[in-house]
Amino acid sequence: MADIGAGSKSRKVLVPLAAVALGFVLGSLVILITGRSPLLMFNAIIQGVTGFNIMSGSFNPRHIGELVVQAMPIILTGLCVGFAFRTGLFNIGAEGQLMMGALAATAVALTVRAPAAIHVPLILLAGMVAGGLWGAIPGFLKARFNVHEVVVTIMLNYTALHVNNYTILNVFGSVDRVKTADFPASALLKSPFLAGITNGSRLNWGFIPVALAVLAFWFILEKTSFGYSLRAVGFNKDAAKYAGMKVERNMVLSMIIAGAFAGLAGAVITTGTFSFGRALPAAEGYGFDGIAVALVGMNHAPGILLAGLLFGVLKSAGPLMQSAGIPREIGGIIQASIVMFVAMKLGIERLLILLRGRRAKAAVEGAVAEEAGV
Amino acid sequence: MNFGIVLEMFPIALMFAAPIMIAALGGLFSERSGVVNIALEGIMMVGAFAGATVTVLLEPALPGWAPWIGLLAGLAAGVLFSLLHAFASINLKADQVISGTALNILAGGLTVYLCQIIFRQQRTRAFSSGLRKITVPLLEDIPLVGRMFFEEIYPTFYVAIALVVLTWFVVFKTPFGLRLRACGEHPQAAASMGINVYRVRYAGVLISGALAGLAGGTMVLTQDIQYTLSTIHGTGFIAMASLVFGKWSPWGVMGAGFFFGFAQILSYYTKDIGFLAALPQEMFYILPYILTIVALVIFAGKTVGPKAAGEIYDQGKR
Numbered sequence: 153m154a155d156i157g158a159g160s161k162s163r164k165v166l167v168p169l170a171a172v173a174l175g176f177v178l179g180s181l182v183i184l185i186t187g188r189s190p191l192l193m194f195n196a197i198i199q200g201v202t203g204f205n206i207m208s209g210s211f212n213p214r215h216i217g218e219l220v221v222q223a224m225p226i227i228l229t230g231l232c233v234g235f236a237f238r239t240g241l242f243n244i245g246a247e248g249q250l251m252m253g254a255l256a257a258t259a260v261a262l263t264v265r266a267p268a269a270i271h272v273p274l275i276l277l278a279g280m281v282a283g284g285l286w287g288a289i290p291g292f293l294k295a296r297f298n299v300h301e302v303v304v305t306i307m308l309n310y311t312a313l314h315v316n317n318y319t320i321l322n323v324f325g326s327v328d329r330v331k332t333a334d335f336p337a338s339a340l341l342k343s344p345f346l347a348g349i350t351n352g353s354r355l356n357w358g359f360i361p362v363a364l365a366v367l368a369f370w371f372i373l374e375k376t377s378f379g380y381s382l383r384a385v386g387f388n389k390d391a392a393k394y395a396g397m398k399v400e401r402n403m404v405l406s407m408i409i410a411g412a413f414a415g416l417a418g419a420v421i422t423t424g425t426f427s428f429g430r431a432l433p434a435a436e437g438y439g440f441d442g443i444a445v446a447l448v449g450m451n452h453a454p455g456i457l458l459a460g461l462l463f464g465v466l467k468s469a470g471p472l473m474q475s476a477g478i479p480r481e482i483g484g485i486i487q488a489s490i491v492m493f494v495a496m497k498l499g500i501e502r503l504l505i506l507l508r509g510r511r512a513k514a515a516v517e518g519a520v521a522e523e524a525g526v
Numbered sequence: 527m528n529f530g531i532v533l534e535m536f537p538i539a540l541m542f543a544a545p546i547m548i549a550a551l552g553g554l555f556s557e558r559s560g561v562v563n564i565a566l567e568g569i570m571m572v573g574a575f576a577g578a579t580v581t582v583l584l585e586p587a588l589p590g591w592a593p594w595i596g597l598l599a600g601l602a603a604g605v606l607f608s609l610l611h612a613f614a615s616i617n618l619k620a621d622q623v624i625s626g627t628a629l630n631i632l633a634g635g636l637t638v639y640l641c642q643i644i645f646r647q648q649r650t651r652a653f654s655s656g657l658r659k660i661t662v663p664l665l666e667d668i669p670l671v672g673r674m675f676f677e678e679i680y681p682t683f684y685v686a687i688a689l690v691v692l693t694w695f696v697v698f699k700t701p702f703g704l705r706l707r708a709c710g711e712h713p714q715a716a717a718s719m720g721i722n723v724y725r726v727r728y729a730g731v732l733i734s735g736a737l738a739g740l741a742g743g744t745m746v747l748t749q750d751i752q753y754t755l756s757t758i759h760g761t762g763f764i765a766m767a768s769l770v771f772g773k774w775s776p777w778g779v780m781g782a783g784f785f786f787g788f789a790q791i792l793s794y795y796t797k798d799i800g801f802l803a804a805l806p807q808e809m810f811y812i813l814p815y816i817l818t819i820v821a822l823v824i825f826a827g828k829t830v831g832p833k834a835a836g837e838i839y840d841q842g843k844r
Contacts, residue, residue: 186643242623293819297826302564302623303770304822306763307815318808434756440631447624479642484635492610492628495620 166504167497168448168455172462174500175490179482192476193469200469215468217346217353221425223464224362225250228417229442230460231369232287232410234451236301238373239406240386245290245305246414247439248312249283251432253415254422255316256282258332258429261339261422262324268338275339276361276419283415284408286312291407295400301407309435317431324429332429341424358424365413370453372409382406414442444487447494463487531798535791536674537659543787544686545570545745549765550772550779551693552604552737557774558697559730560710560723562836564626565611566738567762568633569604573742575637576603578650578753585653593657597682597743604739605732607633612731616724619838638755649754656747657682682744687780689737694776706730710832713839723839738762764790767818774831789814 180190199205203215229246236243256278264274290304324332341356373379384392385402393399417438422429445463449455466487470480493500549566556563563569577593577600584592611629614620638648645651662676697703708716709726717723742758750757764786771785772778793810796802 182639186639244623244627293823297823299819299822299826303766304819306564307767307818310760310763310815311812314808314811318806322806434759437631437634440627443624443627444631479639481635481639481642484631485639488628488632488635491631492614492625495624495628496614496618498620499618 164450167500168450168494170500170504171490171493172448174493175486178489179486182485183478183482188478193473193478193482196469196472196476197465199472200465212351214351214353217350217355219464219468220359221354222467223460224358225417225421225438226441226445226463227362227457227460228365228413229438230445230449230456231365232413233442234446234449234456235369235413236406236410237446237451238386239382239402240389241403241406242302243305243410244302244439245287245308246442247435248309249286249411249414250418250438251312251316252286253279253283253418255319257419257422258324261335262332266338271338272341275423276416279415279419280412283418284412287407287411288404291404295403309439313432313435320429320431330431335423335427339423340427342427354425356424358420361416361420365416366453366457444491447491531795533673535795537678538791539787540683541680541748542790543783544683545741545761546765546768546786547686547780547783548689548744549738549741549762550768550783551689551776552734553766553769554693554774554776554779555730556734557832557835558710559706559727560713560832560834560837561615561727561731562622563734564623564766565629566765567758568630569607569735569738570742570758570762571633571637572607573600573604573739574746574757575753576600577743578653578746579644581653581747582651593747596747597740600743601736601740604735608731608735612728616727622836634755650752652752680748682748690776690780710834713834764814767814771818771821786814
């Protein structure tokens, strides 16, 4: 029995890895078919990860900084989607929860006057609370009326977009109809030191709350009885209810915590990457990125961290690919294919079994041949 | 409020309503067969891209015909693209929401990538003319109704209405429609009666791809001058909402399509309508989404949607 368990666990890790590999193969094929060289893409990716450009031999640490900047928000939206997944909920609303977090962060950044040591934590907290409350809506509707969370969260994404734009433009005021006034220095996560060691990248202190969030995700789900009861709801709602767990309450709480992760992402983007509140023409895709990150990371903290960095590279290497003549949208294509391959896990499992079967068969034949030889 | 404004709103509202209705009918076919299709948005993007590209490329050779061929190209592209969703969710038993999400992400990347390859920019080239508005002779002379529905209207609106009738007929009056609905309600029972659930669900998803692709082409060729990443801007999700709002019936979808069409353009006219002028524009943008949530809550607990939609079909399960 133990053997079967171990086998399925290793296969669980193999599926996302195979999906990532297949995604890159498909991406390379798309590049080849459209008459470019995939090698240029891989060079751009290596440059994005290490800062080294193999083809020209130059080194620029700015690329590493930008990789972290791109990875931070999608690790957080990945935690958001993953947390809800573990309770059996599909949260497509990370995008909207992120926007509400960004809006609350903007409000606190512009209206509160405090030293940085108080101002910054207050901003991050405001983002988490706003994201959590926005996430509570689909959680409540699911728990109370059994309304499917997928449709509700999609609708709330668009609602959040317009609420954000209205508030930014009409409450906080904007001369150019795009952004608010600049935040005071006490509100910012920006750091001249971090920018300095990465040759002027946008790297900022945001990575600290992101790291804490990854730890919190792991601790809540794996180390507390509350997390256990959340996971129980995700495994089997009816059994959890029969065991005396408060299924409805857990759904709402799970969505609140999930929303808080996305809200934190909004706060980190607003005060780290930018220094002003923004009105958006359309959603920026952090929510969809989060779904990809959570799926590839198998809804576990270490996996989400790694998957966030992986998709962060695809984003940060985009401009490098573009300058090498490969449209940067290839990153999106690869990401979508990886999600598709993860969804096709039955197909991938069959493929893996087929490969393993062939290898096992070869081994058996080898052994038989050896015996015959002796 | 004067009635003239309402009359003035009609042609524009119908222009917005047509793609919503067509895409929602697509969703109807898919969900009635038991496959949730949240990829309507992505399929519309692919259809719009194909429609705009074909129109731009054929325009010099076939002026006048190009947009119609573009529409067909959008339809074909939608079928091809939805094939991915069908294969993943029917053959490989993928989670239908995840597979749909993958398609939505893929559509944005793929279309802009191809724009860069074909046109060397983030969007297609602008076409010199999309579909042309028509005025129906004789019918336009009917008082009131003539001005509302038959003067300076895009022909795609009539296509949408024809598709509503056709969908009603196919889904509720033909053997295929009965099989489709059976697969969406109880696939195991349908299979026990000798229906090939896989084939019926494939048909449902591919028809939804065709209609969503057509809707995308309609949208770009009536409301835009070229395809960009924001051409569809959530209309596929509004179509999904229309399906819920219209209780998965073609007539309901038509009503919801009218409703959302008017809701979308209301914001342009608030300044002229006294009691609405004081409200922020954004409120009218939000309206369709909030109403969808309200509708979901109202319908909650009542079994209005196909029972097995979203459920993976497993032959072994009884």
